[in-house]
Amino acid sequence: MISTFFINPFSQEAKKIVKANGDLNKIIEENERLLNIIEYTTGQILDDDSKIPGSLWELSIKRIEWYLEKKNRQRYQPGYYRFLFNPKIAKFDVITFHILAQAIGAKFNPNSRESRIFIESEGEIVKERILRIEHQIRDDIISKILRELLNCEKPHWIQLEKLLENRRIKLTELILNDGKVILDKSAPKRIQQIINPIRENIIPALIMQETQEYLHKVHEMAAKIEPHPILVELADKIQEKISQEFFIPKKTGPGTIKASKLDFDAFPPCIKNTMKGVKAGNRNDAIVLLLTSFLSYARLYPAVFKERKPHKVSDFDPTLNITLNEILPIIYEAADNCEPPLFQDDPQEKLNITAKLGFGLHETPKLENEGESKWYTPMSCEKIKIHLPILCKPDNLCEKIQNPLTYYNRKRWQKKKEKGDKDIPGSNTKR
Amino acid sequence: MFQEATPKDRKKYYTREWRIEKIPDFIRENIHLREFGFDHTGQGPNDRYKFFPNEKLLTKFIRYRAPYAAYSSVALYDRPWKREGWISSELVFDVDAKDIPVRPCKCDNVCEKCLDQAKEIVAMIIDTLEDDLGLEEIHIIYSGRGYHIRVLDPIILKSDSEVRSQILKYVIGGDVPRLSYTDFDGNIRNLDHFMVPLGYPKVFTERSRYIILHLNGDERIEDITRQTMNKILEYRNLIRADRWGEFKGIIGPMVYKRLIKGVAKLNLQLVDARVTVDLKRILRLPSSLHSKVSMICTHVDDLESFDPLRDAVPDFVKEKS
Numbered sequence: 001m002i003s004t005f006f007i008n009p010f011s012q013e014a015k016k017i018v019k020a021n022g023d024l025n026k027i028i029e030e031n032e033r034l035l036n037i038i039e040y041t042t043g044q045i046l047d048d049d050s051k052i053p054g055s056l057w058e059l060s061i062k063r064i065e066w067y068l069e070k071k072n073r074q075r076y077q078p079g080y081y082r083f084l085f086n087p088k089i090a091k092f093d094v095i096t097f098h099i100l101a102q103a104i105g106a107k108f109n110p111n112s113r114e115s116r117i118f119i120e121s122e123g124e125i126v127k128e129r130i131l132r133i134e135h136q137i138r139d140d141i142i143s144k145i146l147r148e149l150l151n152c153e154k155p156h157w158i159q160l161e162k163l164l165e166n167r168r169i170k171l172t173e174l175i176l177n178d179g180k181v182i183l184d185k186s187a188p189k190r191i192q193q194i195i196n197p198i199r200e201n202i203i204p205a206l207i208m209q210e211t212q213e214y215l216h217k218v219h220e221m222a223a224k225i226e227p228h229p230i231l232v233e234l235a236d237k238i239q240e241k242i243s244q245e246f247f248i249p250k251k252t253g254p255g256t257i258k259a260s261k262l263d264f265d266a267f268p269p270c271i272k273n274t275m276k277g278v279k280a281g282n283r284n285d286a287i288v289l290l291l292t293s294f295l296s297y298a299r300l301y302p303a304v305f306k307e308r309k310p311h312k313v314s315d316f317d318p319t320l321n322i323t324l325n326e327i328l329p330i331i332y333e334a335a336d337n338c339e340p341p342l343f344q345d346d347p348q349e350k351l352n353i354t355a356k357l358g359f360g361l362h363e364t365p366k367l368e369n370e371g372e373s374k375w376y377t378p379m380s381c382e383k384i385k386i387h388l389p390i391l392c393k394p395d396n397l398c399e400k401i402q403n404p405l406t407y408y409n410r411k412r413w414q415k416k417k418e419k420g421d422k423d424i425p426g427s428n429t430k431r
Numbered sequence: 432m433f434q435e436a437t438p439k440d441r442k443k444y445y446t447r448e449w450r451i452e453k454i455p456d457f458i459r460e461n462i463h464l465r466e467f468g469f470d471h472t473g474q475g476p477n478d479r480y481k482f483f484p485n486e487k488l489l490t491k492f493i494r495y496r497a498p499y500a501a502y503s504s505v506a507l508y509d510r511p512w513k514r515e516g517w518i519s520s521e522l523v524f525d526v527d528a529k530d531i532p533v534r535p536c537k538c539d540n541v542c543e544k545c546l547d548q549a550k551e552i553v554a555m556i557i558d559t560l561e562d563d564l565g566l567e568e569i570h571i572i573y574s575g576r577g578y579h580i581r582v583l584d585p586i587i588l589k590s591d592s593e594v595r596s597q598i599l600k601y602v603i604g605g606d607v608p609r610l611s612y613t614d615f616d617g618n619i620r621n622l623d624h625f626m627v628p629l630g631y632p633k634v635f636t637e638r639s640r641y642i643i644l645h646l647n648g649d650e651r652i653e654d655i656t657r658q659t660m661n662k663i664l665e666y667r668n669l670i671r672a673d674r675w676g677e678f679k680g681i682i683g684p685m686v687y688k689r690l691i692k693g694v695a696k697l698n699l700q701l702v703d704a705r706v707t708v709d710l711k712r713i714l715r716l717p718s719s720l721h722s723k724v725s726m727i728c729t730h731v732d733d734l735e736s737f738d739p740l741r742d743a744v745p746d747f748v749k750e751k752s
């Protein structure tokens with residue numbers, strides 16, 4: 001039988017286990033029982049001792065490593081991580097989850113890349129574990145977990161508001177009736193078939209949400225109480241793992257879209273329209289949400305939608321020279337072109353621009369503030385149509401893409417093909 | 432009907448006919464927390480960030496200035512004169528008769544026909560807000576050229592724009608439902624929206640039916656050719672009779688998929704989405720005059736019996752005719 005805490009680390013049972021076994025001084029000790037379970041896990045490859053975690057400390061790192069490896073498909077070897085899906089490790093796993101959350105929450109900002117990777121990794125683990133539950137018992141376990149997480153199987157949709165806010169689920173994917181989300185088995189047969197996938201999808205989303213809130217709490221606490229040194233050390237180790245993975249720019253493979261000087265000719269119509277200046281009413285969103293994210297990604301990391309890795313501005317611009325001297329001036333100029341000029345009556349929008357680049361609410365981006373907020377990716381065309389319809393004047397290329405940045409990459413590529421140039425795009429492009 | 436009001440008309444309206452009591456209670460009880468805005472010349476609401484600590488001062492201002500248009504915020508603020516200290520915002524849907532994506536009439540402003548159509552759309556949206564989302568305290572305001580739906584249910588007053596945009600898409604059918612299920616052999620299969628008689632798929636089916644039955648053939652639907660459009664019009668009676676499966680069979684599954692995608696985009700235009708996602712909007716003040724068409728922005732008590740041409744016409748228009 002699978003315990004629900006193998007999937008839900010926030011259940012009462014899980015909390016009890018952590019309370020009873022969470023002695024931080026013991027987490028680096030080798031654990032016979034854990035090694036034993038791993039050894040007898042079906043499908044586990046055992047040829048390399050260094051790949052097998054012997055302690056809770058090592059298990060913590062494996063948990064994150066699995067996620068990083070899996071994202072990097074070429075080299076991922078699932079055989080080394082089978083133990084993560086063996087329900088017998090549930091107890092160890094729950095403790096590990098809480099140790100990780102404490103370590104990451106204490107050291108990093110809740111919006112930092114490290115926090116996000118931890119949250120995502122938890123979501124992925126949960127998804128995969130659910131997938132592996134046998135059919136006959138799946139329904140029961142899922143019902144139990146839903147009751148643990150929501151207190152019922154027919155929650156009011158407002159209980160899921162945070163998930164909607166973070167777009168972890170869409171309202172239109174749920175079946176609603178009189179304010180309640182139908183997740184139970186009371187519905188007619190055909191409807192049940194639709195509800196099953198919803199039940200399964202909502203659990204990882206809920207757990208990711210709880211994890212995020214948990215990190216927030218730990219982070220607040222850490223400001224008041226010094227965290228245990230072993231947690232600080234673990235956090236450092238995790239950071240090292242993650243930056244090995246992300247601190248590129250690595251060698252770019254064939255077909256990769258590289259960072260380069262901005263090619264203004266390749267901007268999509270909505271961006272060109274924004275740069276010309278926008279009238280009050282649309283001004284703020286156009287400059288802060290659309291242009292800031294577009295220009296920064298176009299200049300520093302145009303491949304974001306291709307690779308989907310959470311990067312920081314400083315991964316590409318370690319001194320922030322490009323950001324301060326190339327990107328911000330263009331944004332500020334566009335802000336000045338607005339009617340009335342944006343900063344004239346909304347000076348605080350400068351802070352918002354900094355925040356959208358990932359540096360929190362400050363006048364200008366500074367390395368020490370990085371991670372206080374998220375580096376926003378450009379709005380999708382769908383969003384632009386809702387928020388800024390006045391700027392959206394689609395041309396032929398627009399119909400084939402869903403995001404202005406994709407437009408930019410496509411157009412640059414087209415231009416390159418036409419010209420037969422080696423380099424995309426010439427830095428001689430005039431503004 | 433629908434002629435622009437002169438400054439004299441406005442003065443007449445605001446001194447003789449308008450009374451503060453005509454502003455609905457939900458605004459009157461927190462005048463001091465709302466931002467007001469005015470249009471004095473017909474160029475748009477340029478006079479913003481206005482603050483009135485009480486009814487008396489608002490009354491005085493409105494009577495004296497007889498504005499071209501008057502607005503108040505959907506948000507409450509601690510310091511409305513600076514738009515600071517945000518407390519909450521109503522959830523708003525703006526159905527403008529002149530922007531409905533499928534219009535039976537060819538009028539260039541509004542007419543009885545398109546106002547009726549706006550009313551039908553409002554009724555559909557309110558049903559979904561109540562039946563599916565379980566929302567209460569829903570007010571309808573005739574805006575002069577359409578309707579505002581203003582939801583004051585405490586559970587959504589603090590919601591952010593992302594949540595509001597999700598509600599919007601739900602109530603107007605802005606997303607093509609993605610319905611998959613796992614069959615007994617463990618294969619993932621797809622279901623059509625019209626096969627599911629509840630929840631969002633049902634809303635989507637209803638909105639799409641509305642759009643398809645109201646097409647007049649001139650609309651441009653993305654990826655749909657003239658020829659296909661004719662076929663859709665020819666066979667749309669099947670949809671009227673709820674025979675979606677047959678309809679899909681006749682126009683072909685691939686074309687159907689494109690049609691449904693295009694219809695979802697038209698659905699998105701049933702309301703002005705920007706109004707819904709903006710937490711700091713100002714909306715026409717109920718009881719004020721919509722000078723462009725000489726109609727009164729009116730709180731609607733009973734949508735079914737409400738007739739703008741009887742209930743929202745100011746005295747100066749009646750006197751002229």
Ligand SMILES: [Zn+2]
Pocket residue numbers: 536537538540541542543544545546
């Ligand atoms: Zn008309």
